[in-house]
Amino acid sequence: MNNLSQQLASIENFPLHQQRFLSQLIQHSSFNASFSAAQVATLLSEQPNIEQLLTDLVPLAQSYSVSPISNFKVGAVALAKSGAIYLGANMEFFDQALNQSIHAEQAVISNAWHHDETQLTKIAVSASPCGHCRQFMNELVDAGALEILLPQQSPVTLASLLPLSFGPKDLGVNQNLMASDKNNIANTNADELIIQASNGAQLSYSPYSKSPSGIALATKSAVYVGRYAENCAYNPSLSPLQSALIALHLANDKISDITQAVLVELKSAPVSQFPTSYSLLAQLCEVPLKHQRV
Ligand SMILES: [Zn+2]
Numbered sequence: 001m002n003n004l005s006q007q008l009a010s011i012e013n014f015p016l017h018q019q020r021f022l023s024q025l026i027q028h029s030s031f032n033a034s035f036s037a038a039q040v041a042t043l044l045s046e047q048p049n050i051e052q053l054l055t056d057l058v059p060l061a062q063s064y065s066v067s068p069i070s071n072f073k074v075g076a077v078a079l080a081k082s083g084a085i086y087l088g089a090n091m092e093f094f095d096q097a098l099n100q101s102i103h104a105e106q107a108v109i110s111n112a113w114h115h116d117e118t119q120l121t122k123i124a125v126s127a128s129p130c131g132h133c134r135q136f137m138n139e140l141v142d143a144g145a146l147e148i149l150l151p152q153q154s155p156v157t158l159a160s161l162l163p164l165s166f167g168p169k170d171l172g173v174n175q176n177l178m179a180s181d182k183n184n185i186a187n188t189n190a191d192e193l194i195i196q197a198s199n200g201a202q203l204s205y206s207p208y209s210k211s212p213s214g215i216a217l218a219t220k221s222a223v224y225v226g227r228y229a230e231n232c233a234y235n236p237s238l239s240p241l242q243s244a245l246i247a248l249h250l251a252n253d254k255i256s257d258i259t260q261a262v263l264v265e266l267k268s269a270p271v272s273q274f275p276t277s278y279s280l281l282a283q284l285c286e287v288p289l290k291h292q293r294v
Contacts, residue, residue: 003063003252010059018046022060033064033250034115037083054079054124055149057087061104062126064089064250069098076104077124080117087111091242091249093280099235100280102242105133109140109178110229110238110246118179124149134162136236139177139205139229143167171232173207180205183212185264186294193218194292196225197264200240201294204228211269215240215277215289217248218260224248228273241277241289255284262290 004027011022021042025031035043043053054077061075067090074090088108092101105125112120119141128150129137137143137158144159159165168176175181183206187198193216200214204227213228226244231237240263248255261281263274278289 006063007060010063013059014056015046018043026060031252032247033061033087033111035085040083040085050079051122051124051149051155054085054122055151057085058124058126058151061087061089061108064107065104066091066249068092068094069101073126074104075126076108078108078112078120079122080112080115081119081121082117084112084115084117086115086117087250088246091245093283095283096280100242100276102238102246103130103133103136105129106136106229106236106238106242107246107250109137110227110243111250113178113227113229114225114243114247120146120178122147122149122155126151129161132236134158135166135233136231136238138162138165138167139231141176141179143176166233168207168232171208173232175205175207177205177229177231180207185212185214185266189292189294191262193223193260193262194264196223197262197292198294200225200227200244201264201266204240206230206271208232208234209269209271211266211271213240213263213265213269213271213273215244215261215263215273217241217244217258219248219253219257220259221257222251222253224251224253239273239277241273241280245284258285258287260290261287262292264292264294267293 057077062073065073146158197216201212215226224247226240229238
């Protein structure tokens with residue numbers, strides 16, 4: 001089954017009207033695993049329970065899972081404060097260290113952030129969030145109040161899943177992932193792809209290491225920009241390459257169709273995404289990652 005067939009099969013349990021509406025959206029070439037607030041309102045006119053809708057969309061999110069190592073398909077569906085809904089799934093990479101894996105909760109947050117959302121209020125997940133994801137979500141605005149919806153469970157808050165949490169404020173940071181100030185990245189290069197990667201660095205979140213970083217991946221049909229998302233516990237951070245691969249995959253584009261890739265970082269930064277990103281990209285396609293320091 002190809003990606004689209006899997007996505008269509010995952011909505012078969014919806015009532016017919018909703019199924020037809022979702023199917024039209026999913027089959028549109030511009031669909032990128034998100035539903036606007038207006039589309040969500042249409043879906044809710046049939047079934048006005050938002051929590052039920054988020055939970056019912058989890059199989060669609062799971063259909064995006066790339067899990068050749070675990071065969072464990074994780075799907076996450078997030079409701080943004082704007083009323084829009086976003087999907088995300090886990091992604092694993094053959095022949096790479098497991099710490100390159102992307103978790104569904106990271107993917108859905110990255111997807112919403114790419115759509116310029118600043119806050120999420122609810123996330124439905126197919127399985128209980130792991131410790132890594134609880135820590136990753138704790139970086140968000142009003143993280144403690146974020147509602148987590150799990151199969152066969154009453155909603156719980158992130159605060160209840162992560163008692164005595166360690167968060168941005170513990171390191172003296174008053175910013176949050178998805179809602180931080182823009183970085184000051186000089187953008188004088190004439191190359192269009194470098195400009196796009198610089199925009200990714202501009203919007204990236206690195207309040208701890210002060211090492212903004214952005215990437216642009218060009219395929220035959222589009223350009224995907226990735227932003228670095230740092231975490232106060234360091235290890236759950238999401239690299240700009242991971243962030244761009246999420247965007248590419250959720251747009252149903254192919255990693256094998258990447259034609260150019262460039263990473264933009266600051267010359268003075270103490271942290272670099274280049275060595276691990278170069279290695280991961282070299283494993284996935286034949287295009288070498290260029291490194292532009294500004
Ligand atoms: Zn996780």
